[in-house]
Amino acid sequence: MIPAAPIPMQQPDSPRWQAAWRQAVRDPRELLEILGLGALAQGISEAAATQFPLRVPRGFIARMRHGDPADPLLRQVLPVLEEERIVPGFALDAVGDAAARRGNGVIHKYNGRALLIATGSCAVNCRYCFRRHYPYAEDTAAAGGWREATALIREDASIHEVILSGGDPLSLADHKLADLTDALRDIPHLRRLRIHSRLPIVLPERIDAGLLGWLRSLPWPVAVVVHANHANEFDASVDAALAALRSTGASLLNQAVLLRGVNDSTAALAALCERGFSAGVLPYYLHQLDRVTGTAHFEVDDARALALHESLAARLPGYLVPRLVREIAGNPGKTPLRPL
Secondary structure, eight states, rough: OOOOOOOOOOOOTOOOHHHHTTTTTHHHHHHHTTTTTTGGGGGOHHHHHHOOOOBHHHHHHSOOTTTTTHHHHHHOOOOOGGOOOOTTTBBBBTTTTGGGGGGEEEEEOOOOEEEEEEESSOOOTTTOOOTTTOOOOGGGGTTTTTTHHHHHHHHHHTTOOEEEEEEOOOGSSSHHHHHHHHHHTOOTTTOOOEEEEEEHHOOGOOOOOOHHHHHHHHOOOOEEEEOOOSSSGHHHHHHHHHHHHHTTOEEEEEEEOTTTTTOOSSSHHHHHHHHHTTOOOOEEEEOOOOOOOHHHGOOOHHHHHHHHHHHOOOOOOOGGEEEEEETTTSSSSOSSSSOO
């Protein structure tokens, strides 16, 4: 790996995380040159890179193995020719988001929970993303200053939990996050807040004093669901960011996606679960790939997924084994591939 120094927590008046985000690599050829892999440029898909541009923070690149074309972190972000293949069964909206939209940025699929598309921005563009084709320009909860989104939640007393998603909600500035949660504070039926974010993993600079202060100010129990797929995504800077999140009282969970060529071995999955737990994150879900157009080269078939999960369960204590699930459009929750 390219060495990277631990990243200290930033001060409230520092734009350090925003500067790191602006310095992200956006040219696939530059990424390959940094890693000593310039010869792989012929395998880049210009069409995929145009439709879903590369974006990867330099700190995340520093965790990739120099000179390794099979690096599991590189594979997650590099636009390749395989994305251009048209594969039956893969669609633009594989999880039924469109049918569950309930107004500006509100997705209501599951009983008791509403998801807010807080923003379309992410610090990293993961090639397997199930929302890589989502119409963010026309559907984010931030439109209209959260008014329509929060009004929909206020009117539905069955909603007890709000899930901030995106894009990545932590790509919003602290004051925008505060505006949103201020609009939710006086809704009496809300009991929990959940935040889904990849930033603590790929841009740990984001976990600064201002963000931590916002989290501590919230009136609900908070769960932060981070997203790491491989043990190499963790380093000292990520450990520090996760420790800071835990200091606010938030519960930390990890959800991963089973990806061919990234983590489709018992050893890789076990290392991920153990490394995450050592950083204070409990394994939560291991998702089968959402069958989104452009992602077929990542798919692991169900039989192999079940065999890997069984092997993982035989190797690790139960609390370190994530649930193996799939999202099926129209179902009332995640669907386990293996019954409880």
